[in-house]
Amino acid sequence: MSNQPRISSLVVVGAGIVGASVAYHAARAGAAVTLVDAGQPGGGVTTNSFAWIGSAGVRTGAAAELRVAATDEYRRLQGELPGLPVTWAGSLSWRREGSAPEAGPGEEIIDGAAVAALEPNLRQAPDWAVWAAGDGGVDPVGAIDRMIAAARDLGARVQLDAPVTAVRRDATGRVVGVETATDSISGDAVVLAAGVATADLAAPLGVEVPVAPSPATLFRFRAPAGLVGRIVTTEDFDLRQIADDRLIAAADSPERTLAAIRSTFRGADGVDLLSARVGARPMPADGEPIIGPVAEAPGLYVAVMHAAVTLGAAVGRLVAQELIEGTDEPLLAGCRLDRF
Numbered sequence: 634m635s636n637q638p639r640i641s642s643l644v645v646v647g648a649g650i651v652g653a654s655v656a657y658h659a660a661r662a663g664a665a666v667t668l669v670d671a672g673q674p675g676g677g678v679t680t681n682s683f684a685w686i687g688s689a690g691v692r693t694g695a696a697a698e699l700r701v702a703a704t705d706e707y708r709r710l711q712g713e714l715p716g717l718p719v720t721w722a723g724s725l726s727w728r729r730e731g732s733a734p735e736a737g738p739g740e741e742i743i744d745g746a747a748v749a750a751l752e753p754n755l756r757q758a759p760d761w762a763v764w765a766a767g768d769g770g771v772d773p774v775g776a777i778d779r780m781i782a783a784a785r786d787l788g789a790r791v792q793l794d795a796p797v798t799a800v801r802r803d804a805t806g807r808v809v810g811v812e813t814a815t816d817s818i819s820g821d822a823v824v825l826a827a828g829v830a831t832a833d834l835a836a837p838l839g840v841e842v843p844v845a846p847s848p849a850t851l852f853r854f855r856a857p858a859g860l861v862g863r864i865v866t867t868e869d870f871d872l873r874q875i876a877d878d879r880l881i882a883a884a885d886s887p888e889r890t891l892a893a894i895r896s897t898f899r900g901a902d903g904v905d906l907l908s909a910r911v912g913a914r915p916m917p918a919d920g921e922p923i924i925g926p927v928a929e930a931p932g933l934y935v936a937v938m939h940a941a942v943t944l945g946a947a948v949g950r951l952v953a954q955e956l957i958e959g960t961d962e963p964l965l966a967g968c969r970l971d972r973f
């Protein structure tokens with residue numbers, strides 16, 4: 634079913650994981666794409682993401698089916714883009730208190746012996762853990778670079794260090810492009826994928842996008858090779874090893890996180906904190922993605938969400954499909970702005 638006119642040229646504002654994916658998929662679908670960013674690709678919150686691709690266990694919410702599709706979409710994208718830096722090691726989650734929950738889609742509850750086999754450096758395996766074998770992690774800036782390189786190969790233009798100052802409309806009120814300090818860029822449609830800046834870009838058009846910054850901290854640690862095998866998530870941290878000598882954690886306090894790593898894993902005494910960076914996650918008011926055309930501003934399309942790294946591959950393909958083929962994608966049905 635068609636819900637909007639098809640477009641053949643597109644301006645994408647924001648070269649984070651969302652904008653890069655939309656730009657790549659739209660270029661692949663044959664659109665003339667211009668991707669514009671205020672800075673460098675991935676320089677927004679994506680650079681400080683834990684970047685867990687985790688859709689297992691999602692059972693509720695407007696975007697539940699979209700989230701369930703997320704890992705398969707990354708596998709599809711890996712097939713299209715050799716070298717996309719995604720690794721599939723699975724995730725293990727447990728809490729010290731309480732009994733094991735029910736397993737959701739893509740999950741199973743495993744006992745302590747199975748946990749110890751998956752994570753041999755644990756000092757003491759928990760009684761149970763939720764094992765999501767299909768989960769993975771991505772180098773998010775590496776993935777952005779790979780998608781942008783592919784988009785360029787498909788003819789996309791990329792303008793960096795070029796903050797968009799306004800979204801441009803014609804006399805009929807239709808959105809027809811954007812302004813930067815030095816340029817006026819035209820397109821049949823404009824996709825706002827500017828993370829936390831999306832609301833400010835839409836506001837002058839009389840469009841309210843209810844998204845606010847939600848701070849979270851990423852810690853980077855020096856660590857011995859092979860210390861942590863899976864994505865491990867407990868009440869203390871989300872933790873994963875991203876290189877032979879590097880761990881990252883999404884957590885609250887550097888001291889508590891370091892102490893928890895050392896008490897959880899054998900051989901972790903040499904783990905050292907390298908950096909702590911706070912990122913502003915774009916958090917929609919109800920926690921669900923805001924994706925779709927904007928009725929009050931024909932030609933404008935918004936794509937802003939939390940857990941955008943997980944959703945990135947799926948959202949890029951579906952947004953491109955809606956814009957270029959004029960479809961109304963069922964997986965995005967619960968994500969529209971007009972629900973607010």
Ligand SMILES: Cc1cc2nc3c(=O)[nH]c(=O)nc-3n(C[C@H](O)[C@H](O)[C@H](O)COP(=O)(O)OP(=O)(O)OC[C@H]3O[C@@H](n4cnc5c(N)ncnc54)[C@H](O)[C@@H]3O)c2cc1C
Pocket residue numbers: 646647648649650651652669670671672673674675676677678679680681682683684685686795796797798826827828829830834848849850851883911912913914915937938939940941942943944
């Ligand atoms: C500690 C931490 C852990 C996280 N863990 C996970 C996780 O495990 N899994 C997961 O899925 N998500 C996770 N997230 C959230 C995830 O990082 C974000 O959802 C995602 O990166 C948002 O991507 P984005 O493309 O929407 O925004 P951004 O990466 O912020 O990209 C927006 C881009 O828009 C550009 N921009 C802004 N204003 C303008 C303008 N006026 N003109 C032109 N360009 C502009 C910016 O420069 C930026 O490059 C985590 C976040 C943090 C901080």
